[in-house]
Every structure is written in structure tokens, then in C-alpha cells.
Amino acid sequence: QLQLQESGSGLVKPSQTLSLTCAVSGGSISSGGYSWSWIRQPPGKGLEWIGYIYHSGSTYYNPSLKSRVTISVDRSKNQFSLKLSSVTAADTAVYYCARVIVVVGRPYYFDYWGQGTLVTVSS
Amino acid sequence: QTVVTQEPSLTVSPGGTVTLTCASSTGAVTSGYYPNWFQQKPGQAPRALIYSTSNKHSWTPARFSGSLLGGKAALTLSGVQPEDEAEYYCLLYYGGAQPWVFGGGTKLTVL
Numbered sequence: 001q002l003q004l005q006e007s008g009s010g011l012v013k014p015s016q017t018l019s020l021t022c023a024v025s026g027g028s029i030s031s032g033g034y035s036w037s038w039i040r041q042p043p044g045k046g047l048e049w050i051g052y053i054y055h056s057g058s059t060y061y062n063p064s065l066k067s068r069v070t071i072s073v074d075r076s077k078n079q080f081s082l083k084l085s086s087v088t089a090a091d092t093a094v095y096y097c098a099r100v101i102v103v104v105g106r107p108y109y110f111d112y113w114g115q116g117t118l119v120t121v122s123s
Numbered sequence: 124q125t126v127v128t129q130e131p132s133l134t135v136s137p138g139g140t141v142t143l144t145c146a147s148s149t150g151a152v153t154s155g156y157y158p159n160w161f162q163q164k165p166g167q168a169p170r171a172l173i174y175s176t177s178n179k180h181s182w183t184p185a186r187f188s189g190s191l192l193g194g195k196a197a198l199t200l201s202g203v204q205p206e207d208e209a210e211y212y213c214l215l216y217y218g219g220a221q222p223w224v225f226g227g228g229t230k231l232t233v234l
Contacts, residue, residue, distance in 0.1 A: 046228045047228070096169070108157055109159050110174075111180060113171070114168065116168050
């Protein structure tokens with residue numbers, strides 16, 4: 001069964017860059033038919049889609065975060081990463097990674113999620 | 124900016140039936156929005172329940188079903204169990220500049 005596990009710094013200072021990694025086990029990140037996504041959830045609030053990266057390497061980001069977000073894949077380590085620059089307290093959230101099934105080149109649905117990791121932005 | 128709207132909260136009795144809805148600020152929700160539904164319990168990650176309007180994952184209990192209802196995506200729980208008390212989120216696909224937008228969530232109380 002596919003498993004995803006987030007890791008990274010739990011505390012980031014304002015104006016710095018948040019960096020997280022999602023390790024994928026039980027399947028290859030290089031397999032076609034999938035994209036790999038990041039979602040976040042501020043404490044006590046709802047979910048926000050951040051972006052994803054396709055098998056081809058193409059990326060799509062939430063317009064509200066696009067200028068600060070980079071998602072990349074490391075196929076040798078079977079993992080993908082999130083970088084969010086110039087963070088503020090508003091970026092404090094639980095960050096989740098997830099797999100997205102792609103059908104005929106379109107993202108179709110989300111299935112497996114990681115357990116999430118809390119990132120706090122504070123000096 | 125696109126907004127996806129869900130009922131903030133609903134209450135249902137054990138054994139009862141309840142329908143949660145998901146509306147789009149752009150107009151009627153159709154199958155082309157590939158509606159996804161997720162369940163989230165406190166302290167846990169979201170769990171996928173329904174995709175592409177009405178398709179269930181292998182782990183989705185039979186009492187959960189998805190549909191389109193009155194221009195909205197809908198999630199119906201029949202024979203509600205106490206363990207169904209959770210937050211439920213819908214997710215719609217718009218393509219273009221902002222492919223995916225989550226609804227604000229519905230807190231379902233089983234009482």
C-alpha cells in the first residue's frame with residue numbers, strides 16, 4: 001500500500017523559506033498516471049490546495065501562492081519537495097502531501113495522503 | 124476568486140440520513156468539476172471518500188454516496204454511525220490558473 005510521509009523543519013522564522021519533503025513508499029514516484037500535491041491547513045481552519053507536480057515535471061500552483069512556491073521531484077530518492085519563500089505567520093499550518101490520479105492528462109482525484117506536519121512561523 | 128461553499132455545520136441522529144452539499148460561485152456544479160469528498164477527524168489527515176461525483180474508493184463504507192443535486196455536488200450518508208462525526212470537505216476542479224479549490228468544510232455532528 002502506498003504511504004506518504006512528510007518531513008522538514010517545524011519552526012521557520014518570518015521572511016525565511018519553508019522546506020518540506022514527502023517520502024513516497026510502496027510505489028514509484030516516477031510511474032506515469034500520477035501527480036504529487038501539497039495541501040495545507042491553518043490551525044482550526046479549512047484545507048487549501050498549494051500545488052502539484054506532474055510525472056512530466058510540469059507544475060501547477062495556487063495563484064495566491066504562486067510567486068513564493070516551488071514544488072520539485074527527486075526521483076532518485078522517491079520523494080518530492082515543497083519550498084515556500086518569504087513566510088509570515090499566515091503560513092503557519094499543517095502541511096500535507098498527497099497523490100493525485102491523472103487520467104488522459106487531467107488530474108482526476110486525490111487518494112493517498114500523508115499524516116501531515118505542523119510548520120510554525122515565528123521568530 | 125472562485126469560492127466553493129458548504130454548510131458550516133449539520134446535525135444528524137444515529138441511524139439517520141444526511142446530505143451535505145457543495146456549491147460553486149461560478150454556477151452549477153457538473154461532473155466536469157470531478158467532485159471529490161474527504162472526511163477529516165480531529166488530529167487526523169483527510170481521508171478520501173468519493174471521487175468524480177459518485178465513485179467510491181476501495182475503503183469507502185457503503186453508507187457514503189455522492190451525486191449531483193440541484194446544481195451542487197452532494198454527499199449523502201445513510202444509516203449514520205457515531206464514528207461518522209467529522210469534518211467533511213469537498214474539492215472541485217476548475218482547470219486553468221487555479222485547478223483545485225476546496226470548500227470550507229461541513230462539521231457533521233452525530234447526536
